[in-house]
Amino acid sequence: MRPLLFTNGRLRPLALQDAPALATIANDRDIWLNLRDAFPHPYTVDDAAGFIAHAQAQRRPEAVAIEFAGDVAGVIGATRGTDVQMVGAEVGYWLGRAFWGRGIVTNALMAYRDWVIPAWQLTRLFALPFADNHASCRVLEKCGFVREGVLRASARKNGVLKDQAMYAYVSVT
Secondary structure (H helix, E strand, O other): OOOEEEOOEEEEEOOHHHHHHHHHHHOOHHHHOOOOOOOOOOOOHHHHHHHHHHHHHOOOOOEEEEEEOOEEEEEEEEEEOOHHHOOEEEEEEEEOHHHOOOOHHHHHHHHHHHHHHHHOOOOEEEEOOEOOOHHHHHHHHHOOOEEEEEEEEEEEEOOEEEEEEEEEEEOOO
């Protein structure tokens, strides 16, 4: 993947030298609270290096760096469906606290969406944020994703049973 420019930043492949910066911004409990448990907390340089090595080993880039003003600000990526669901992929993203409220993740998601759908020949890109993560739900809505429903009591995070919202962007041509 070549770097993708968006209004206030760019998406680019992750590099091992990103590990210290990723560890610093990802080691935030408030970020962890809105992500799946596969995302560790505390988040160390070793965690970041392992994630980057995994991302670099993929045949096609599934997770890429969100960069703002030359700094790594977060990560965005997708996981393609299998079998009959190969037409879709689940997108996920996170952004460091210092970068919140600037429209960065909204612009990054639009750029990623516009790249991944044709690159992977998808018809559907979806996300499952926790229903109480209003900021993430709003980002998805601003990017043209439609709320299709709520998966009630479908996840447990930090010992709390949570609802997840199902958002999807469908591109059928």
